[in-house]
Amino acid sequence: MKGLAAICLLLLLAWPAAAGSLEFAVGGGPTAVALVELNADVDRVNAIIRHVNDTLALLPNVEGQVPEMERLGGGICLEAAERYRLNEWLGLGGKLSYARAAGEMNGQYLSTDTSEISKVEMAVDLVAVGALLDMTFDFLDAGIILGGELAAGYYFVGLSHTSLFEIPLEYPEALSGLPPDAQTQYSGGGFGLEASLSVSIPVFAGFSIETAVAYRYAQASLADGSGQRPDLDGNGPVDGTDLSGITVRIGFSLEIAIPGANEKE
Numbered sequence: 413m414k415g416l417a418a419i420c421l422l423l424l425l426a427w428p429a430a431a432g433s434l435e436f437a438v439g440g441g442p443t444a445v446a447l448v449e450l451n452a453d454v455d456r457v458n459a460i461i462r463h464v465n466d467t468l469a470l471l472p473n474v475e476g477q478v479p480e481m482e483r484l485g486g487g488i489c490l491e492a493a494e495r496y497r498l499n500e501w502l503g504l505g506g507k508l509s510y511a512r513a514a515g516e517m518n519g520q521y522l523s524t525d526t527s528e529i530s531k532v533e534m535a536v537d538l539v540a541v542g543a544l545l546d547m548t549f550d551f552l553d554a555g556i557i558l559g560g561e562l563a564a565g566y567y568f569v570g571l572s573h574t575s576l577f578e579i580p581l582e583y584p585e586a587l588s589g590l591p592p593d594a595q596t597q598y599s600g601g602g603f604g605l606e607a608s609l610s611v612s613i614p615v616f617a618g619f620s621i622e623t624a625v626a627y628r629y630a631q632a633s634l635a636d637g638s639g640q641r642p643d644l645d646g647n648g649p650v651d652g653t654d655l656s657g658i659t660v661r662i663g664f665s666l667e668i669a670i671p672g673a674n675e676k677e
């Protein structure tokens with residue numbers, strides 16, 4: 413972090429002397445988000461569902477099976493960047509990114525004697541918005557351009573969690589440790605780093621199509637209005653929210669020469 417800040421400062425000091433242009437870039441694509449601890453909760457929720465399903469399947473007066481919860485982690489990421497091109501090789505700027513990962517499950521059991529319905533539902537929706545400073549560098553121009561990017565900044569995270577676990581009265585024993593009924597919003601965030609490799613294909617002067625693979629390392633901490641951390645399974649709150657993962661993105665960039673600055677090339 414400190415090293416990157418020092419480099420950014422040096423580049424800023426060099427800024428007035430440099431020839432340049434402005435670059436705008438937008439892109440998007442699939443992203444994987446680790447969410448290790450939340451997924452451990454999801455696994456335990458699924459273990460409870462399997463246990464309840466198996467137990468109720470043996471009872472003649474209860475019908476229905478509840479599906480397992482989707483694991484969290486696959487989603488989409490969108491981003492928009494604006495950079496100052498110091499020269500042909502180096503750009504410096506900032507970007508905003510938006511990533512979302514969600515999972516849900518719902519099902520029900522029917523008690524055939526009483527027509528009572530017991531609902532089991534869960535939905536988790538995570539949105540992360542990153543505000544990052546970034547540095548791009550092109551290291552090979554052979555018609556197509558190979559480049560890289562380093563970025564550092566803060567991710568703002570919102571997580572909504574709804575959960576309902578109704579167990580039919582016919583269930584043979586008292587069932588403890590059920591996921592808590594919830595309708596909770598968590599928010600928070602954390603610092604992160606991103607590194608990517610890209611391939612740009614110039615389409616016409618100043619306009620390129622770019623595809624990139626990026627790795628993000630970020631750890632966020634989340635809490636609800638009363639300071640409670642997320643707990644999907646009722647087995648204790650998670651310590652952190654691991655936003656790390658890989659994004660594959662495709663997009664385009666537009667480069668505009670700044671009037672008065674020396675022409676690039």
Ligand SMILES: [Ca+2]
Nearest residue numbers: 643645647648
């Ligand atoms: Ca938990």
